[in-house]
Structures are given as C-alpha cells and as structure tokens.
Amino acid sequence: MRVIPQNYGIIDKPPQFISGSKYQAHMLRASVRKYELDRIAEDLTNVLWGGGQHQNELFYNLIGLFLTKIYDEKTTRAGKAYRFQIFYNGDKSELPEEVYHRINKMYRGEWDEENSTYSDCALKYLIGFNDEKLKKTPDIVFNANKVKYVVEALQEISFTSNKYDVLGDFFQKIVRSELKQTKGQYLTHHNIVDFIVKAIDVENLAIDLINGKEGRPRLPYIIDPSCGSGTYQIQCMKEITRSILSDMDKREKIQIADDIDDFLSVNFPKHKQNAWAKDYIYGIEIYPDLAMATKVNMVGHGDGSANILPNDGLIDFADYPNGKLLNVKKTSNVYPKYVNEQFDIVVSNPPFSITVDRETAKQFPKLYIQGEKIQKSLKKENKKIIDTENLFIERWYQLLRPKGRLGVVLPESVFDLSSNKEIRLFIFKYFWVKAVVSLPYLAFAPYTMTKTSLLFAQKKTEKEVEDWNDNWDWYNKEFIKIKNQLDKLKKKKETSSLHDNFVEILKKYLLSIFETEDESLTISQLKDKYEDDIKMVDADWWIFSKMSNKYNYSIFMSHAEEIGYKRGTKKIEDRPNELFSSVCIDDSNYVIINEKPEKILDYFKQSVVWE
Structure with missing residues (x-):
C-alpha cells in the first residue's frame, strides 16, 4: 500500500534572503x-x-x-x-x-x-x-x-x-526611550554630543597626526571612561572617518608621502572604512548592559568594539585587562598620584552624585588627591552618595597626554558651589580652560533637572604646571607676609602716623573688596567696617585672585536657552537650536560651521584655538 506524504503537492517556500545573491x-x-x-x-x-x-x-x-x-x-x-x-x-x-x-x-x-x-x-x-x-x-x-x-x-x-x-x-x-536611566547616568542627546565633538576639532587633529605632527602617522587615541551606550565614540569615529575619506582623493589637507599612503590603506580600507577604530577608540562602562550596547553599536558601524570594557572607570589602571593602553601606569613630576597619559581626547558625560560603598571608597585615597577627603566624608557624615564627577575630573587628567583635549558635561555645581572650590582650583592648575557653555535645565529632562554646563579644556604640560606651582608658592608667601603685617598693625595703638601704613596693608589684604573712597576713614572705622571681610579672606581666594591676573587668558563663555529638543516622558519635541546649524543629507544630519557666526559653535570656532 502506498502512503501519500503529508506535504505531497506542496512546494516549500525557498529562503527569501541569501548571502551574496545577485537577485x-x-x-x-x-x-x-x-x-x-x-x-x-x-x-x-x-x-x-x-x-x-x-x-x-x-x-x-x-x-x-x-x-x-x-x-x-x-x-x-x-x-x-x-x-x-x-x-x-x-x-x-x-x-x-x-x-x-x-x-x-x-x-x-x-x-x-x-x-x-x-x-x-x-x-x-x-x-x-x-x-x-x-x-x-x-x-x-x-x-x-x-x-x-x-x-x-x-x-x-x-x-x-x-x-x-x-x-x-x-x-x-x-x-x-526604553533603557531605564538610573544611578545618576543619563544618556546624552546627539545634539550635545555633536556639539562637543565638533568643538574639540577631532577631524583636524586627526589630519595633523596623520601628517606626522608627532613623527610617524597615527590617529588620536580617544576615550570615554563612563561611555554609556557609546554615543561619543560613535560620533568621533564618524567625524574622523568622514573627514579623512573626503580628503583622501583631493589631498587638500593630507600630505602626500609613502608612509602616509601606507597608513591610510591599512586604516581606511574600502571594505571597512572604520578599521582604524579598533586601535584608537576606547570606552569603559560600569553597567554591563550599556557596555554591551556600545560594543554592538561599534560593531555595527565597522567595529572599534575591542576596547570597550565592562568595568569601573575609576579603578586602578593596573586592574584593567593586560595588553591595553589603559594598563599603562606611571609617575608624574607635578601630580602626586599615578597617571596613564595615553589619550589625546577625553569626551564624556559622567554619572553625577552616585552611591558608592565604603569598600570601593577605600581605594580612592591611593588613586586620587580628593580620595581621602571623600572617604572621610563618607565615614563622618555616614552618607553613601558622593560627587563622582569630581573624581572623574581627576581621572580625565590622569588619562590625557600633555596638551590632550577635554570635552565633557558637568553639573553647574562644579563651577559655583563653595564646596567644589578644590576641584575648580585643580582644573585651573592642571588645565587651560578653553570654554564653558551653559545648558538649559531641560537638557536631561525628564530624567533629571540638574543644571549642566559643557567644559572644554586642554591639559597643561609638566613645565606649565611647574610654573603654576612656583607662582602659587610665591603668592602664598606674600599672603602670609601681608597677613602677619595686618595682624600686627591691628594690635597697635591707633596713631595718625600709623594710618597710611594700615590702609596700604589692608588694601593689599582685601584686594578688590576694599573700596577706594574709604581711604580717609580712621583705623577704628576701617576695622569696624571690614571686620567680617577680614575674617572671610582665606589664602586660596587671595592667591587665586593674584594668579588669575598673572594668567590672564580668554575663556569662551556662552549660554544656550534652546538646544534643538525638549524631551518628555513619551516623545522628543523639536525646538530651535542655538548650539549649531545643521543640514539633512540622505537622512543624516551634518553640523555646519558658518563663516559668518550665527550659532554658538560658530563663535566657538572663531574664538577657541587648540594647540
């Protein structure tokens, strides 16, 4: 007896998608x-x-x-x-x-x-x-x-x-929209990422390095030690690849030489134009789900995923996997902790004020200048939340080469709260501040209404930091001398012959606080009027006032009321954009630099010079 097969007369539908098909x-x-x-x-x-x-x-x-x-x-x-x-x-x-x-x-x-x-x-x-x-x-x-x-x-x-x-x-x-954003980490909108990457001028730095600015052709080493889903790495990769490819045929900026041609053919092959990223782009992310997102994003864009580490961005360099740039750990003549100094660019939006356990905090004193202060505050105040952004500022310094570029998001509190005075002094000591761009409260809404700003800075050389230290020490001695003189004069009996000397020393001590029209007041009147001010003056304020006059350089400052979007719980609303102009080509947005300044980025480009 013959049995009719179950699928007799039914033709199987062939696979629809076939690799390498010509159809x-x-x-x-x-x-x-x-x-x-x-x-x-x-x-x-x-x-x-x-x-x-x-x-x-x-x-x-x-x-x-x-x-x-x-x-x-x-x-x-x-x-x-x-x-x-x-x-x-x-x-x-x-x-x-x-x-x-x-x-x-x-x-x-x-x-x-x-x-x-x-x-x-x-x-x-x-x-x-x-x-x-x-x-x-x-x-x-x-x-x-x-x-x-x-x-x-x-x-x-x-x-x-x-x-x-x-x-x-x-x-x-x-x-x-769907990743639950917690623990102080909020993913950065592409408008802010695009602005930062354009502002630090990655494309021209890449061309300068290919042309042999430091010897053999290379590309900038880029890192984000709290990389989230990798938006900064992706944008840096796109920006560099786009600028190099657009110039490879014309050679308007890239010089012609055999070693440069060899470098370009290896790092920018036609079949894999982002091949260079596997050696030059790094990222660290403490949350494994975000680290995986970054890796997948990088793989999908032509790789660069090899150096994305699911790890803590604040740990000892020796604890990172062997064979990576992050493993490098060396001493510095001007900084008391270990440094890495392997990276040309740091771009980042670090987590703000997160919970840290005491075991983790125990490592901070050996790794960071501020580490001991943070550990003490955790013990003394019995608190668990710390301002991790301050530790990241130190970590960025440790990662960057001398003259390395920094483009980061920071809470506004870093720039104005008295409790953050030390980290501001750290920034001025170890960096040349290039620009501060203030963002509106809605920048990271609805996840947080924390007011933020963008900081752009360039790391000083050891010689430049030594120069800062020498001047700081000199002004410190000067402050102690003037303070001692004032303390002695305050104790002396008031006489007419003492008046002019007292006024002169008081003016030196109070600096801008002293009002010129008060020179005619008696010593008793001056003591009464400025009693609180005299008590408030501290060495750091006085010395920094002098240092800011000596290192009197321009810093680009701007405030954006509109940044191109307003993000709600359900959707993102398009808004005017004061950060930059853009044009849409083939469904991709390209940032435009206007020769006649219109937007903040245009003025930034005219004002800020990267060395």
Missing part, C-alpha cells in the same frame, strides 16, 4: 530610510515592552538580537541562506520555538561535548566572550513569539552595509 528579491535592503526605521522601532517598542517591567533586562536582550543579526550578516557564506530570517514549510512559517532555538544558539552558542567548548556564536565571535562567560550568560529572555516577531521585523534590513545609519537610528529611538 534583488534575495538581497538584504541596504537603503532603509529613517522614517521606516522609526516605524519599526516604535512597533518593536510597543510589542516588547508591554507593561514596562524589567526594562534593562529586555533592553539587553534586544541588543543581543541586534548583535546576532550582525553576526549572521558577517559569517554567512555567499550562496547560503541567512539564518536571521523566518523559514517556511510549504506555505506555513516555522514555529516560534524553532526560531527561538536557532536565534538563541547563534546568540550564545551551545555546549559542544566532543570539543569541550561552546559553539561559535555572536557573543564569542564579535564580543570575545570565553566559555566561562558564555556559561554564565542566560538565554534570551523574550518569549519565542516575541523573538519571532523581532526576526520578522528586521530580517530584510542590512545592519552592516546600509547606506544610512541603521543602528544609530535604532539606538536613538529605542535605547534612549
């Missing part, structure tokens, strides 16, 4: 417009985040699915079907459980008993997870139906060869 119907789409990505992102958000619970865990797994898609595109051989798609049995699509198992295996691998190792997978191939890490990595937490939904939504889009910034748009739409 349009089987190719991944490489020109997906922003409005399409916005729609897909919003759709995924509604399906995946129903109820809004466990946001960060779900976010981490969506990033894992992005990573798996990138892995599939990179490793599927020509003529083979991509695995990140829905297959069919006849006219019926495969079951959600089948999709889930295949995608999960691609994501974290399976244990291979024969070879005693995990099979190749996205986490191993792209992120460098070893067997121990893979063993501790859970399966994808989305249920099978949701995984199938994501695969169906993304299967036709190319993440690795798209004409537009697919990952950037997904991160902008999903990462910023």
Whole structure:
C-alpha cells in the first residue's frame, strides 16, 4: 500500500534572503530610510515592552538580537541562506520555538561535548566572550513569539552595509526611550554630543597626526571612561572617518608621502572604512548592559568594539585587562598620584552624585588627591552618595597626554558651589580652560533637572604646571607676609602716623573688596567696617585672585536657552537650536560651521584655538 506524504503537492517556500545573491528579491535592503526605521522601532517598542517591567533586562536582550543579526550578516557564506530570517514549510512559517532555538544558539552558542567548548556564536565571535562567560550568560529572555516577531521585523534590513545609519537610528529611538536611566547616568542627546565633538576639532587633529605632527602617522587615541551606550565614540569615529575619506582623493589637507599612503590603506580600507577604530577608540562602562550596547553599536558601524570594557572607570589602571593602553601606569613630576597619559581626547558625560560603598571608597585615597577627603566624608557624615564627577575630573587628567583635549558635561555645581572650590582650583592648575557653555535645565529632562554646563579644556604640560606651582608658592608667601603685617598693625595703638601704613596693608589684604573712597576713614572705622571681610579672606581666594591676573587668558563663555529638543516622558519635541546649524543629507544630519557666526559653535570656532 502506498502512503501519500503529508506535504505531497506542496512546494516549500525557498529562503527569501541569501548571502551574496545577485537577485534583488534575495538581497538584504541596504537603503532603509529613517522614517521606516522609526516605524519599526516604535512597533518593536510597543510589542516588547508591554507593561514596562524589567526594562534593562529586555533592553539587553534586544541588543543581543541586534548583535546576532550582525553576526549572521558577517559569517554567512555567499550562496547560503541567512539564518536571521523566518523559514517556511510549504506555505506555513516555522514555529516560534524553532526560531527561538536557532536565534538563541547563534546568540550564545551551545555546549559542544566532543570539543569541550561552546559553539561559535555572536557573543564569542564579535564580543570575545570565553566559555566561562558564555556559561554564565542566560538565554534570551523574550518569549519565542516575541523573538519571532523581532526576526520578522528586521530580517530584510542590512545592519552592516546600509547606506544610512541603521543602528544609530535604532539606538536613538529605542535605547534612549526604553533603557531605564538610573544611578545618576543619563544618556546624552546627539545634539550635545555633536556639539562637543565638533568643538574639540577631532577631524583636524586627526589630519595633523596623520601628517606626522608627532613623527610617524597615527590617529588620536580617544576615550570615554563612563561611555554609556557609546554615543561619543560613535560620533568621533564618524567625524574622523568622514573627514579623512573626503580628503583622501583631493589631498587638500593630507600630505602626500609613502608612509602616509601606507597608513591610510591599512586604516581606511574600502571594505571597512572604520578599521582604524579598533586601535584608537576606547570606552569603559560600569553597567554591563550599556557596555554591551556600545560594543554592538561599534560593531555595527565597522567595529572599534575591542576596547570597550565592562568595568569601573575609576579603578586602578593596573586592574584593567593586560595588553591595553589603559594598563599603562606611571609617575608624574607635578601630580602626586599615578597617571596613564595615553589619550589625546577625553569626551564624556559622567554619572553625577552616585552611591558608592565604603569598600570601593577605600581605594580612592591611593588613586586620587580628593580620595581621602571623600572617604572621610563618607565615614563622618555616614552618607553613601558622593560627587563622582569630581573624581572623574581627576581621572580625565590622569588619562590625557600633555596638551590632550577635554570635552565633557558637568553639573553647574562644579563651577559655583563653595564646596567644589578644590576641584575648580585643580582644573585651573592642571588645565587651560578653553570654554564653558551653559545648558538649559531641560537638557536631561525628564530624567533629571540638574543644571549642566559643557567644559572644554586642554591639559597643561609638566613645565606649565611647574610654573603654576612656583607662582602659587610665591603668592602664598606674600599672603602670609601681608597677613602677619595686618595682624600686627591691628594690635597697635591707633596713631595718625600709623594710618597710611594700615590702609596700604589692608588694601593689599582685601584686594578688590576694599573700596577706594574709604581711604580717609580712621583705623577704628576701617576695622569696624571690614571686620567680617577680614575674617572671610582665606589664602586660596587671595592667591587665586593674584594668579588669575598673572594668567590672564580668554575663556569662551556662552549660554544656550534652546538646544534643538525638549524631551518628555513619551516623545522628543523639536525646538530651535542655538548650539549649531545643521543640514539633512540622505537622512543624516551634518553640523555646519558658518563663516559668518550665527550659532554658538560658530563663535566657538572663531574664538577657541587648540594647540
């Protein structure tokens, strides 16, 4: 007896997407417009985040699915079907459980008993997870139906060869809206990131270094020790690649020489134009979900993910993985703690005022000048929250080479509260302050209404710091001398012959506080009027007043009322932008520098000179 097969007469639907296919119907789409990505992102958000619970865990797994898609595109051989798609049995699509198992295996691998190792997978191939890490990595937490939904939504889009910034748009739409922002860390809007990267002039620094400014051609080493989802690294990478590629044919800025041509061919190959990033871009992020997001974002943009470390940005340099620039630890003639000094650029938005346990705080005194003060305050006041931004300011100094550039977000309290006087003196001692741009309260709303400013500075050389120290010591001796003279004169009996001498010393002691019209007052009257002022004068204030006159250089100052957006709990509203002008080309926004100043960035570029 013959049995008719179950699927007799039903022709299986072939795989739709095939690697290296010459037929349009089987190719991944490489020109997906922003409005399409916005729609897909919003759709995924509604399906995946129903109820809004466990946001960060779900976010981490969506990033894992992005990573798996990138892995599939990179490793599927020509003529083979991509695995990140829905297959069919006849006219019926495969079951959600089948999709889930295949995608999960691609994501974290399976244990291979024969070879005693995990099979190749996205986490191993792209992120460098070893067997121990893979063993501790859970399966994808989305249920099978949701995984199938994501695969169906993304299967036709190319993440690795798209004409537009697919990952950037997904991160902008999903990462910023669905990642629960806590512990003092708030992801920075791209307008602020774009402004900072343009302001520190990464593109021209890159060209100068390629031209041999310091000898052999190289590119700037860039780091963010609290990198979040990697927006600063991505923007620096884009800016440098764009400027180099645009000049490689014309050679208007890049000089012609064999060693430069060799350098360009190795670091900017046509098939992987961001290849240089794997050696030059670094990031540290204490929260693993954000570190993974940065890695995936970098991989999707042509790599640079190798130096993104899921670690604490404030620990001892010796505790970072071996073989990295971060491992370098050396002494300084002008700074009492260890320094690294391997990086040309620090760009960052550090976490503000976060909880630190006492065990972690015990390390601070050996690592930072302010460490002992912070540890004492934790013990004395029995508090757990510290101003971590002050420690990061020291860490930035430790990371930067002499003349290295700094472009960062800081709370306004750093610039005005008396409790932050020491960190302001630290900044003036160890940096040339180039600019301060104040942002409106809404910059990080609705997560926080903390008033923030952008600080731009250039690290001093050891000789420049030594010069500062010499002058500080001289003025310190002068202050002690004048104070002692005033104390002696105050005790003497008032006489007419003493008056002029008393006035002269008091004027030197009070500086700008003394009012010239008071010179005719008697000594008793002067003592009464300025009694409180005399008590308030301290050495640091007096010395810094003198130092600011001696080091009288211009600092660009500006305040932005409008920064191009207003972010609410549900959506981002477009607003006027006083930071810079931009133009949209092929769904990508490009910052414009106007020769006739119109925006803050235009004036910044005319006023600030980086050495």
